[in-house]
Amino acid sequence: MARETAIEWTDATWNPVTGCTKISPGCENCYAERFSERFRGVAGHPFETGFDLQLRPNRLRQPLEWRRAKMVFVNSMSDLFHKEVPLEFIDRVFDTMEAASWHSFQVLTKRSSRMRDYVNNRYQTQSAPSHIWLGASVEDAAKKSRIRHVQGMNASTRFLSLEPLIGPMGHLDLTSLNWIIVGGESGPRARPIQIEWAREIRDQCITAGVAFFFKQWGGVRPKAGGRILDGLEWNEMPSITPARGTLPVAAE
Template sequence: MAGTTAIEWTDATWNPVTGCTKISAGCDNCYAERFSERFRGVPGHPFEHGFDLLLRPERLEQPLAWKSPKMIFVNSMSDLFHKEVPFPFVDRVFDTMERADWHTFQILTKRSSRMRDYVNRRYKDEAAPAHIWLGTSVEDGSRKSRIRHMQGMNASIKFLSVEPLIGPMGQMNLDGIDWVIVGGESGPRARPMLPDWVREVRDQCVEAGVAFFFKQWGGIRPKSGGRTLDGFEWNQLPSEEPSQGIVSVAAE
């Protein structure tokens, strides 16, 4: 539940909460649910209760024991801003992140208005620390209200995870957005992602000077379709110049 990960845009995962419930079409084929439910009823397994939402207070200080700096994805198996996660518990997660400031923490939610309201209360006089990156998932153009929630949040680094991209995004307002990740769905019921949907997002990021990261095409397995777009790998991070993080693989 903690440590290394195969997710391309992070180094480690930290899950002080596990389990979730679905709120939009992007959740339909949730990889975390699929994985967790395999172990429902297995005595002693971390996912003995499947994908039921559980607080894990024993994990709250795990990042403090990791002495070398890491990029840490917070709650890869849940959503920290689920309505059933009480704010006093969220406070404890943020307390740990603030103390462990040698790491970079990436928090991703579909409950973007709840995150905005929490962050704006906690950091009412200044932006959230720069080592705490705050993002929301946007699966198609019908969910662009989440982008507006991010733009109204008092954060230093704001990002979008456009994954799984299940429909065209259309025109996006990227003002104040620092990073955009795009990826296709994976798993046995993976929905296809059209190349023009990805290009549309990439081109808007390039025009706006926003870092762009293309994670995967998706398919039965995450790596099934590779991760090159028009002969390039796009690996940009928020701290990089727009021309960095682009690797040509056209000759392969």
């Protein structure tokens, strides 16, 4: 079964890799690390080794077994483009995503230059399939280089997750981007998001015609502050979402 999730912008999570290491200030209060480390040393638990990076080849074919089309967030508990994930393993993840074309896959990374290089090598003469959404997590204006990496990929569907948003983004070049997610941080040490930061991003998305999704204000608990921005829930999704069928009968 797919792992159901409370994340508002997806249906399920798929974690062929778990664990990670911190790379920038947005990682400081990582929810995945906080969750995983609770189980370090618990014999037999999936997170017996805490948040140490682990490849999980036994999970590679899971999406091929899910008969109903889903929006799938890839590696909610890791980063597929971490430098310690071998390219051969990334190949196998992409092989599965290409084969399971009735799903839509959302791949997010903070290692955006490695993603760009991998994608452009794999798809040299064409763009990545439109059901494989490729994006970067960007926490403040200091990390805008990740946006340029996403824009430089041979991708059909490009997006950004500006979460946890810990500072103003300022002017954004939204060229070729299809979707922007914004959210505040959650957890016991959550850094507060300012409404002006969210409004500035939303208004630029409206002007550029880019889908805008406001996930949460954050706080001690993810849903503590709700997700209303200026009286509305912003739930926009990319208009290029491909038609989503079901698993072919012959493959069942």
